[in-house]
Amino acid sequence: MTDQPAAPEHRRSIRSFVMRAGRMTEGQQKGMDQGWPRFGLSLKDGQLDLDSVFGRQAPCNLEIGFGMGNSLLEMAQTAPEQDFIGIEVHRPGVGALLNNVLKAGITNLRVYDCDAIEVLDKAIPDASLDRLMLFFPDPWHKKKHHKRRIVQPDFVQKVRQKLKPGGIFHMATDWQHYAEYMLEIMQAAPGYRNLAEDNTYVPRPEERPITKFEKRGERLGHGVWDLKFERVG
Numbered sequence: 001m002t003d004q005p006a007a008p009e010h011r012r013s014i015r016s017f018v019m020r021a022g023r024m025t026e027g028q029q030k031g032m033d034q035g036w037p038r039f040g041l042s043l044k045d046g047q048l049d050l051d052s053v054f055g056r057q058a059p060c061n062l063e064i065g066f067g068m069g070n071s072l073l074e075m076a077q078t079a080p081e082q083d084f085i086g087i088e089v090h091r092p093g094v095g096a097l098l099n100n101v102l103k104a105g106i107t108n109l110r111v112y113d114c115d116a117i118e119v120l121d122k123a124i125p126d127a128s129l130d131r132l133m134l135f136f137p138d139p140w141h142k143k144k145h146h147k148r149r150i151v152q153p154d155f156v157q158k159v160r161q162k163l164k165p166g167g168i169f170h171m172a173t174d175w176q177h178y179a180e181y182m183l184e185i186m187q188a189a190p191g192y193r194n195l196a197e198d199n200t201y202v203p204r205p206e207e208r209p210i211t212k213f214e215k216r217g218e219r220l221g222h223g224v225w226d227l228k229f230e231r232v233g
Helices: 026-039 050-054 070-078 091-104 116-122 143-148 153-162 176-188 212-219
Strands: 060-064 083-087 109-112 129-135 163-173 192-194 225-231
Touching: 026 091, 026 109, 050 083, 060 070, 070 083, 070 091, 070 109, 091 109, 116 153, 129 153, 153 163, 153 176, 163 176, 176 192, 176 225
Parallel strands: 060 083, 060 129, 083 109, 129 163
Antiparallel strands: 163 225, 192 225
């Protein structure tokens, strides 16, 4: 999950998250201790050379706010011919994912544990990503909190800058009002094409794993809305 708090009046930037404390389990700490040296990325590394990071040329996918990392791990396992980068500030989630990466023995996944906006600004080269994924970000459902949502006109243009021409910005939410808000923002954003046949939402793509959270929501009758927009031009 990705949160975006309002910036204080004296600050211009809006961070993409709210820092959340959490106690690390033994497995999560193992992931940090053993997995981070192999799969962790730092802003200190500067702008990435993706071919060098992964040791090959391959399609690159980036997920903002991967939570505990189960979906990202499944995508990386299912598509070993592709590379994946995840961003998450919740350290127990980062540790959990890294621990599972070690168990799975995969090598096509890397992780940041810092602000997604900073990663996009400082580390991701322009026109380098084949897909950027934003699944179930915090909807900030109260109207007075809408400015905290990560999906804003400036953000979607930042995403477009990092996507290759033809690259995909894939969003998903289980809040209908946020889905409608996302659609409104994206329809007004220059340089994008909606991939939905009816110009609204796409059917759930097979490549997006169904989470336990989503399955529970389906049992309770909650909907999920997927949006896919392609960078054009």
